[in-house]
Amino acid sequence: MELQSAIRGRRSIRKFRPDPIPRNVLEELLETARWAPSWGNTQPWEITLITGEPLEAFRKANVAGMAAKEPLRTDVPMPEAWPETLKARYMGVGKAVVTSLGLVREDREGRFRHQLNMGAVFGAPCLAVVTVPRDILVEYAMLDAGLFLQTLALAAHDRGLGTCIMASAVHYADLLRRHGQIPEDRRIVIGVALGYPEAEAPVNRFERQRAAVADCVKWVE
Numbered sequence: 001m002e003l004q005s006a007i008r009g010r011r012s013i014r015k016f017r018p019d020p021i022p023r024n025v026l027e028e029l030l031e032t033a034r035w036a037p038s039w040g041n042t043q044p045w046e047i048t049l050i051t052g053e054p055l056e057a058f059r060k061a062n063v064a065g066m067a068a069k070e071p072l073r074t075d076v077p078m079p080e081a082w083p084e085t086l087k088a089r090y091m092g093v094g095k096a097v098v099t100s101l102g103l104v105r106e107d108r109e110g111r112f113r114h115q116l117n118m119g120a121v122f123g124a125p126c127l128a129v130v131t132v133p134r135d136i137l138v139e140y141a142m143l144d145a146g147l148f149l150q151t152l153a154l155a156a157h158d159r160g161l162g163t164c165i166m167a168s169a170v171h172y173a174d175l176l177r178r179h180g181q182i183p184e185d186r187r188i189v190i191g192v193a194l195g196y197p198e199a200e201a202p203v204n205r206f207e208r209q210r211a212a213v214a215d216c217v218k219w220v221e
């Protein structure tokens with residue numbers, strides 16, 4: 001796929017077909033993603049791919065935690081407040097998602113169902129969990145993990161796979177440790193839902209927004 005169309009065509013996928021991803025496709029994907037840049041070529045990321053029974057067990061436990069509104073147990077603190085402009089964008093995509101699902105703001109039950117579906121990783125047949133070493137190299141390892149994520153998402157899109165990078169997959173780090181066999185010395189950064197997109201689902205098709213270049217670029221001449 002041509003790079004421009006890969007960058008512009010990739011989007012977060014929130015409804016997946018149940019078809020499993022063949023092992024060789026996942027392997028090819030990771031063969032590409034490992035070429036992401038990192039500080040001093042340290043490549044601090046490790047990726048745990050959870051599928052099958054362990055993923056079903058994780059989904060169930062994660063949804064139960066969310067349904068019971070258990071306090072989050074993340075390895076990386078979640079943002080508690082946003083600057084106004086960022087908050088407006090965050091609210092904007094939230095609204096676009098629920099509207100595409102045919103829900104209205106007042107439908108608290110429907111919105112909660114969507115939250116739980118998010119906890120169930122949108123039904124994706126594979127969850128990739130990205131970790132970095134705990135307590136060392138922290139800020140730059142997070143930056144490196146971000147570069148890895150974008151590379152993974154683009155490589156997946158190139159192969160007809162959809163991704164959704166998901167903070168809500170890592171709300172309860174202990175559950176991922178248990179069901180994904182992730183050791184204590186790894187910091188769980190983020191999850192990525194992976195699978196074949198339901199191409200026609202409105203939640204995978206709504207129009208996305210971006211700030212204009214002029215809103216985020218300053219020229220100093």
Ligand SMILES: Cc1cc2nc3c(=O)[nH]c(=O)nc-3n(C[C@H](O)[C@H](O)[C@H](O)COP(=O)(O)O)c2cc1C
Nearest residue numbers: 010011012014093118164165166167168169190208
């Ligand atoms: C760090 C991070 C965490 C995210 N967590 C979630 C999430 O928990 N649930 C969700 O539906 N989307 C999540 N997203 C997807 C963003 O909402 C999405 O990338 C953004 O709205 C831009 O849309 P696009 O990816 O379709 O271009 C996350 C993205 C990132 C980078």
